Amino acid sequence: MTADSESQPAPQPDRPTPDPALSPLPALAAMGVDELIRRREVARGLVQDDGVVVGSDGTGRPRHLNVDPVPLVVPASDWAGLEAGLRQRAELLDLLLADIYGPRRLVADGVLPAELVVGHPGFVPQADGIATRHGLCLTAADLGRDDTGSWRVLADRAQAPVGAGYAMAVRRITARTLASVHRETDLRRLREFFDTMRIGMQELANGTSELPRVVLLSGCATGEAFDEVFTAMLLGLPVVRAEELSMRGGRIWLTTTERPEPVDVIVRRVTGEMADPLDLQAGSTLGVPGLVEAGRRGVVTVVNPVGAAVLEDPALAAFLETVAARLLGEDLRLSPVRTWWCGERGGFRYTRDNLADLVLSPIAPTLTNPRVFVRGLSAERRADLWARVESEPWAWCGQEVLPTWQLPVVTHEGLSPRAAILRTFTISDARGTMVMPGGLTRLAAVRGCPRPPVLRDAVVKDVWVLRDSGRAAVEEAPMRDAAVAIGQSQHLHATPGGVPLSARAAEDLYWFGRYAERAESTARLLLVVDDLVEDHVSRPGTDGHVAMRVLVAAVDAVTTGQRDRSDSSLSTPVGDDPMPEALVAHLTTLVFDDTRRGTVSYSARRAARAATEVRELLSADTWLVLSRLDRALVRRTNAGDELQSVLALVVEAFLALTGMGSEGLVRDASWAYFDAGRRVERAQETVRILRRTLSPNRSARVDRLVLDAVLRSRDSLLSHRRRGAESGSTQSPLAIALDLLLLDSTNPRSVRFQLDRLREDLSLTQASMARDAVAAAMAPLTASGAGSLAEEPEHRTAYLRSLDEALRRVSSTLDSTSFRHRAPQRLIQGPR
Secondary structure: OOOOOOOOOOOOOOOOOOOOOOOOOHHHHOOOHHHHHHHHHHHHHHHHHHOOEEEEOOOOOEEEOEEOOOOEEEOHHHHHHHHHHHHHHHHHHHHHHHHHOOOOHHHHOOOOOHHHOOOOOOOOHHHOOOOOOOOOOEEEEEEEEOOOOOEEEEEEEOOOOOOHHHHHHHHHHHHHHOHHHHHHOOEOOOHHHHHHHHHHHHHOOOOOOOOOOEEEEOOOOOOOOHHHHHHHHHHOOOEEOHHHEEEEOOEEEEOEOOOOEEOOEEEEOOOHHHOOOOOOOOOOOOOOOOHHHHHHHOOOEEEOOOOHHHHHOHHHHHOHHHHHHHHOOOOOOOOEOOEEEOOOHHHHHHHHHOHHHEEEEEOOOOOOOOOEEOOOOOHHHHHHHHHHHHHOHHHEEEEEOOOOOEEEEEEOOEEEEEEEEEEEEEEEEOOEEEEOOOOEEEEOOOOOOOOOOOHHHOEEEEEEEEOOHHHHHHHHHHHHHHHHHHHHHHHHHOOOOOOOOEHHHHHHHHHHHHHHHHHHHHHHHHHHHHHHHHHHOOOOOOHHHHHHHHHHHHHHHHHOOOOOOOOHHHOOOOOOOOOHHHHHHHHHHHHHOOOOOOOHHHHHHHHHHHHHHOHHHOOOHHHHHHHHHHHHOOOOOOHHHHHHHHHHHHHHHHHHHHHHHHHHOOOOHHHHHHHHHHHHHHHHHHHHHHHHHOOOOOOHHHHHHHHHHHHHHOOOHHHHHHHHHHHOOOOOHHHHHHHHHHHOOOOOOOHHHHHHHHHHHHOOOOOHHHHHHHHHHHHHHHHOOHHHHHHOHHHHHHHHHHHHHHHHHHHHHHHHHOOOOOOOOOOOOOOO
16 A cells, blocks of 8 residues: 555545444443543554554654554445445456456457557566466455445555555554454454465465465565565465575475475565566566466466556546446446546547546556646646646546545544545455455545545554344355365375475574574673673772773674764773763663664664564564564663663563564474574674683782673673582682583583584574584584683683684574575676
């Protein structure tokens, strides 16, 4: 609902349509203004907790969906007629698409003008002849209401309809915001729609695989893909990108961490012209070379079919009544807005004579060439627009202007009417068509705005369809029973485990684990350093002050966060006695500055970004933690006074994420790469901190203070004290610490423990070279004792350096083997 959101009510006339949004639900109607406002804030918090985003703002931070808590309530009797009309419309569009890419009898018989079919930019000649019957699975329609209150279709969405995932996300938010009302209302649920969709996608497989493999091909950049990733999560599908798919041996293959896996069905979110850089848009990095040919051979099914964008031609509405009579032998149950195609003499004259009262639309509206509501244009702009129509009349149509349909939105002043559009969704297959019993309502965010903006700038609300239990049971039973039967059959043939993981998903899981561990480790270290600064910054010349300076230098080196020398408040070198204000400011920067590599905020945001890429593989609770963490790491004016509380929250948050990963991920490759990232990062951080803090040229008192600080940052101080008490004077404190942090296989914070767990993780994968690298890193951990490392500084220095290098090789081996991607596509063109 971004680029395809131009099908909107006209800016005039502004006549509020009476809407019974609250009256069917007495409990909702009884809520006062203050309570509705409170519920709106609850909904806002839930949106953030669930990570329901729609793109990003100007700073790169996620932009959250604006959800109104009051749903649009549709009585069963009103929905029944709409549902029948949408079901018929989906069947009609499927038949029409099959004719357009098949015999084209409608064009040959003069029912449809050729200009609106083969002349439409969405028509793909390369797909001509590829069977599409029952392949138009997911369709959407944007609806408004006319003067009588009847539903009217403003536009059809058939290429890659978006919004179904948002509809379910908004339902979940509204259900919790109005928990008691939702629980007591007998309304139709959305889950079955997605279950039916999942089964329908699997049924489209060509039969070459015993267990069909369905993937969702993403067409969005990071942070822009909530709808497709959330939909994939609901369907249990992996989200893939073009570089992960290739055509070999006549089939489409998915690159995984183990072996290439054949793909049977591709649910595309890439526009038709970009879907295949070989046959369609040359140079497209979003498409799969050979995809059209694979579809022609029948070895892969593309959903929706490449070329379905031709059905989004608004001028088709002028002919749909005749098309319905021809293909279905029925009248349309759901009327579109009245439309006049300018390529016909009568349509051209009517549009010219009534131009001020119409919306003028190109046959392929885009953001750069949108529909235009003519009323309100200056005479000069109107003349220029009509000149464009006269130059290419076949490329334009005129459409009637519906009255502004208004629904109430909760504001600080109470309920305020706003212009609205309803988007509905249908899923079809050979068994029939199911309409989502609900949808997504998009409204203007500003009062007086005559039509809703694109989704990122709009308010949205849930759609509650009240249940007519007898009728619903009769209508939904056939598809539900078929879905259950198919699901049970597939379950009998399914094998546990062995779910392939794409190389890209493995890499994102790995870096999610690494960045999460890095943020937690940095937060723990800064907690210790902040304590030292508070205790010793004003006491130069003391052992505590020296220890503080050692740890400040170590945290800079470990995080790679360097002071900005252009800032006079931070211009004091580490070796001098820094002013308290400068040190506090520097620590604050290391927590909150998300533009500086190595800070807590930087690592937390990158952990969230990596998690977003594999949302379909993670627990929904992950976003509850990440969103609260994001809010906590927003820098405030008194941020220096809140360092301890913010850092404690960060540690708590990432402990929660670790727990969710441990308890929520099946012990397969997904778990292995997530945990591997944590283990590699924790081992490296421990070695680097030891390298930066252990020195032979300090007093015993300073060494003890530094060692205690390091042990606290590694959550091992209590264990160190217990072992010191048990061993008496037989071991030095440094030897005990080195044994505890490097060699002890029972300490969850030791390097040895990390490598043991890493070896177990990689045993769940095919990463044999990475396992060899782990074995090489483990060798010195058994060859040297902690006593010799403590007594011989030069040996310790060389040992820690070689261990750091060995851990780097583990990571680089994983990167070069398990995470390999296809090289970027380049167009090679020979001489003409």
